[in-house]
Amino acid sequence: MKELSRRDFLKIAAAAAGAGVLTGMAPAVRRVALEPYVRPPEEELPGRATWYASTCRQCPAGCGIIVRVINGRARKIEGNPAHPLNRGKLCARGQAGLQVLYNPDRLKNAVRQVGGRGSRQFQPIQWNEALDQLISALNGLTDRSRVAFLGGLVPDHLAVLVSDFLQALGAPPPVLFDLHTALEGRAETADLARRWFGWSQLPLYDIAQAQVIFSFGANFLETWMSPVSQSRDYGTMRQGQLGGRGFLAQFEPRLSATAASADEWIPVQPGTEGLIALGLGRIIVEDNLGRVGSHREHAYLYQNLNVGDIAQASGVSAETLSRLANIFANADRSVAIPGGTLVGLSNGPQAMDAVLALNVIMRRLGREGGVFLPQDVPARQFTRTATASSFAQVESLIERMQAGQVEILFIHSTNPVYELPGWTGFVQALGKVPLVVSFSSFIDETAIWADLVLPDHTYLEGWGYQVVSPGADRPAVSAQQPVVRPLYDTRATADVVLALAARLGGAVAQALPWPDEVAFLEQASGQLLGSSVGVYDARTPAGFWSRWRQQGGWWTEKPIRREPEASGMPTEPLQVPPAAFVGDTQQYPFHLMPYPSLALTDGRGANLPWLQEMPDPMTTARWNTWVELNPATARSLGVTDNDVVRVISPYGELEAPLVVYPGIRPDVVAIPVGQGHSDYGRFAARRGSSPLALVAPPSNHTVNGGSLLWGATRVRVEPTGRKQDLARLESLDGAGRETLR
16 A cells, blocks of 8 residues: 655645535635745745735735744734835734734634623524524515625725625615724715815825925824835935935824824814914915915915914914924925824814815925825726725614614624714614624624624635725735634635525625635636736736735736826815814813824724733823823822823713823823723723713714714813822833733
């Protein structure tokens, strides 16, 4: 008898495993060989590292990654050096992706809640049984428009499949909203581009080639949009490659890590950012500053504005405004960036218009160091991308749920029970939905109120793609492939959707004809085969599919950007109304400023101990929630570091230890977002508080067109007389950490 070689044995074992899958009643999931980033599989040896290219999903940016795998186990994540977005760099959140994969609190199989919603009594359920239950529910509908999908910014391939599934059913399109995209203002930024340029793609700000940057609440070195790419570009700008070190001015009420890296921090009064932009524009136009010729054609934008009134309202002197206007106008390459802080205010759209107008009057559209639009990927499939929904669309969905117009609700990549303020009534609306299905990999606050939890693979175990936007200087698609086999009995949500379509048959099956998501991805990527602008070439579809996975996606060899045309230029003078806030100024003297944590962002990183241990770069605090007050304000209240204070708004209250922080205005109270989970695993649950508990519902005079006004609430602060040691970087003995569960 011939002795089996190790390679032959592995082939037989793999075939046996595949046969085991095929004999089950569940749809077959194809086994696809992983393509290493450097070394082909046949050269692999036990104990030797292999690198696989994929895509980070810790935020919506879509950075390319390579993962070191030894003996089938992922050991290290790094940035993909070939990827045009992050070019080998990666943030701390991306590095922590291993703890998503190996988290001890991950769901290991599908479960159903047997004790009623909120009981936390979960029981395992076979995937076939879960699919049977979903099919029965779908077939039992008299009106299939009563199906709804609520997600975060899901991978683009899943957004396409879900959209086609819902359209074939006759249901409304998916609502894609999470707290992270709300805090960075993705939907509002897309609306800004639509108003001015007639395109809904997120604008690109050429930070690397700029000489002067005026950032209005855009913390682009931390969590805003594509921070890794922007940080790298900022480093290029600061190295003075254009003959001088670049200049950054940051306009915001709190000294963020971005402001700390700036040449000048202007601590603006909340809600006056747009007024300051108008004042700068007025000075540039009136004094005909810069070397771009006459500003006469734009003079009407700044009619009836008084710089003295703007200075008084904003707290920024007329002299300072004049100095800054000269800095911005006299640079050859200046750019103004409207950031996420603006969208949480009632005058957000008008403020963003005022900031973008600075680029128009200085002729910075389509110029190096200015504003661009991304160029489309040259394949129809990749023009269909996940687009952030507005808060108004979320409210509309909640109204439909309350009215009994939603009978099946799917939830993916978002945690609305945690992320939405209680006054939205989301939990109460869930009670009106007969069947709620979560695809979360963890039992989070929303999964607690679901009937079925069908855990998706983590992104290191799953397939997909992400069209990069914003941040890349060229068309780019980041490919996602599994770097390890799934650790548990989880299933790709895309495969669940395709299985449902196949079982429903008819028009739904015709709209989604692929047997699994790999077949869909192979066909989608094949649309780029033969493109003359790609960074690599292949002669056959199989060869292209192999290069797609090995390279980590597709992008052009050279930068390609679109010059925006201000086709939607306002025809009337720009106006920024005063920002309206909920709460009487006498009873609630401070402005509440929630801000995304650099480590935990909107709370999605709270279940990862690496990120909990990561100190805040400005306060060194970690593992908890804290309240930031200016030293003068703290003295007036008679409180100091680690004193527990009570923050009260017209809607709610919370208690947290104090951090006395000089980098904040005396009339502002800042609290990081990310803690305050009641569930979501041992590292996140029952730790700190969420400032969303303080955000008040908007009154009639604070509505700005459908955004979540997370920055429009006033608060007061009261001492409690108690102390609580806060874990800080300088607490080397670990004092202040709560007991890890």
